[in-house]
Amino acid sequence: MKLYVSGRTPNPRRVSVFLAEKGLHIERVDLDIMKEEHKDAGFVAMNPWQRVPVLVLDDGTAICESIAICRYVEALHPMPPLFGTTPTSQALIEMWNRRLELNLLAQIAAIFRHSHPAMAHLEVPQVPAWAQANRPKVDESLAILDRELANREFIAGDTYSVADITGLIALDFMKPVKLTIPDGLDHIRRWHETLRARPSGSVW
Amino acid sequence: MKLYVSGRTPNPRRVSVFLAEKGLHIERVDLDIMKEEHKDAGFVAMNPWQRVPVLVLDDGTAICESIAICRYVEALHPMPPLFGTTPTSQALIEMWNRRLELNLLAQIAAIFRHSHPAMAHLEVPQVPAWAQANRPKVDESLAILDRELANREFIAGDTYSVADITGLIALDFMKPVKLTIPDGLDHIRRWHETLRARPSGSVW
Numbered sequence: 001m002k003l004y005v006s007g008r009t010p011n012p013r014r015v016s017v018f019l020a021e022k023g024l025h026i027e028r029v030d031l032d033i034m035k036e037e038h039k040d041a042g043f044v045a046m047n048p049w050q051r052v053p054v055l056v057l058d059d060g061t062a063i064c065e066s067i068a069i070c071r072y073v074e075a076l077h078p079m080p081p082l083f084g085t086t087p088t089s090q091a092l093i094e095m096w097n098r099r100l101e102l103n104l105l106a107q108i109a110a111i112f113r114h115s116h117p118a119m120a121h122l123e124v125p126q127v128p129a130w131a132q133a134n135r136p137k138v139d140e141s142l143a144i145l146d147r148e149l150a151n152r153e154f155i156a157g158d159t160y161s162v163a164d165i166t167g168l169i170a171l172d173f174m175k176p177v178k179l180t181i182p183d184g185l186d187h188i189r190r191w192h193e194t195l196r197a198r199p200s201g202s203v204w
Numbered sequence: 205m206k207l208y209v210s211g212r213t214p215n216p217r218r219v220s221v222f223l224a225e226k227g228l229h230i231e232r233v234d235l236d237i238m239k240e241e242h243k244d245a246g247f248v249a250m251n252p253w254q255r256v257p258v259l260v261l262d263d264g265t266a267i268c269e270s271i272a273i274c275r276y277v278e279a280l281h282p283m284p285p286l287f288g289t290t291p292t293s294q295a296l297i298e299m300w301n302r303r304l305e306l307n308l309l310a311q312i313a314a315i316f317r318h319s320h321p322a323m324a325h326l327e328v329p330q331v332p333a334w335a336q337a338n339r340p341k342v343d344e345s346l347a348i349l350d351r352e353l354a355n356r357e358f359i360a361g362d363t364y365s366v367a368d369i370t371g372l373i374a375l376d377f378m379k380p381v382k383l384t385i386p387d388g389l390d391h392i393r394r395w396h397e398t399l400r401a402r403p404s405g406s407v408w
Binding site: 099133 | 252253261265267268269271272273275276279280291292294295296298299302303307329331333334337345348351352
C-alpha cells in the first residue's frame with residue numbers, strides 16, 4: 001500500500017492525522033505540486049482529477065478522496081472508532097464532518113486558492129470576488145461552531161472523531177490566509193487547543 | 205421520524221431517490237424557501253446553517269446533510285446495500301459519491317446560485333465571475349466521467365449505489381442552468397438514461 005501526498009497540504013494531512021490517531025504508518029510518496037508532478041501520466045491514470053491524497057492498494061486499486069481513504073482504514077482497523085459505532089453516532093459524525101468540510105474548510109480553501117499569489121498558476125482563473133465572498137461565511141460558521149462547542153468537548157459529542165480532524169485542518173488552514181478566530185469565541189479556541197495538544201495534532 | 209425538504213431542490217431529492225430505492229417512506233415537511241421558512245427559529249434550532257434536508261428522529265435528534273441521512277437509513281435498512289458491503293467497495297462508493305458531489309454537482313450548483321435571478325436574494329453576494337469559472341469545470345468532469353463509464357454500467361462498479369444517485373441529481377440539475385451533455389459523450393448519456401429509467405429516477 002502506498003499513500004500519495006504532497007507536502008504541507010490540507011487534505012493529505014487529514015489522512016496523516018487519522019493514521020496517527022490509529023497508530024498506523026503507510027509508506028508515502030510525496031508529489032511536488034509546484035513542479036506539476038500531479039500532472040504526470042502515471043498519477044493522472046490513478047486520479048484523473050489530479051489531486052492528492054491517493055491510496056494505492058497492493059492490487060493497484062486507487063482510492064482517492066481523503067475521507068474515502070480514512071473510511072477504508074477504519075474498516076481494516078476499527079479501533080479506536082473515528083466514524084462512530086451506532087447508526088445515530090455514525091450519522092452525526094458524518095453530518096459534522098460534512099459541515100466542517102463544506103461550511104468551513106471549503107470556504108477557507110476558496111479564500112486561499114482565489115487570493116494567494118502562489119495559487120495563480122494552479123487555480124485558473126483566480127476569482128478575487130469569490131475569495132472575498134467567502135470571508136463572512138467563515139465568520140458565520142465559526143460563530144455557529146462556538147455555540148455548539150459550549151456544551152461538549154468534541155464537535156460530534158463526547159469522543160474524538162474524524163469530524164474533529166476536519167475541524168483541526170480547517171482551523172490550522174486559517175493561518176496561511178491570515179484569518180484568526182474572532183475574539184469572544186472561547187469555546188472554539190479551547191477546542192482548537194485540545195485538538196492541537198494531541199500527539200496527532202502536529203502531524204503533517 | 206420526519207424529513208424536512210423543500211420543493212424540487214437537489215439535496216432533498218438525493219434522500220428521496222435513496223428512500224425510493226430502499227422502498228421506504230418517511231413523513232415529509234415541505235418548507236417554502238422563497239418564503240424564507242428555513243429561517244424560522246424552530247428550523248434554525250435544528251440546522252443553524254438553515255439548509256434542507258433534515259431528518260428529525262422521534263427523540264428530537266436532528267440529522268442534517270443528505271448523505272448523513274442516507275447513511276442512517278442504510279444502517280437501519282441495509283438491503284439493498286447502496287454504500288457497499290466490503291472495505292474496498294465502501295471506499296470506492298464513497299470516493300465516487302464525493303467526486304460527483306464535489307467535482308460536478310457543486311459546480312452546477314455554483315452556476316445556478318451565482319447566475320440565476322431567482323437566487324439573488326438567497327445567495328448574497330452573487331458572484332457572476334464564479335458562475336462563469338465553473339462552466340469549464342463541469343465539462344472537464346463530464347469528459348472524465350464519460351471515459352470511466354465506458355467500461356462499466358454504474359459509476360462505482362457493476363451495481364447501483366448512492367454515487368449514482370448523486371450523479372442523477374447532478375445531471376438533472378444541468379437543465380435549470382441550461383447546460384447539456386456535450387455531443388460525443390455517449391457513455392454518460394447512456395448512464396443518465398439508465399438512472400432515469402429506474403422507478404426512483406423520476407422521484408422528487
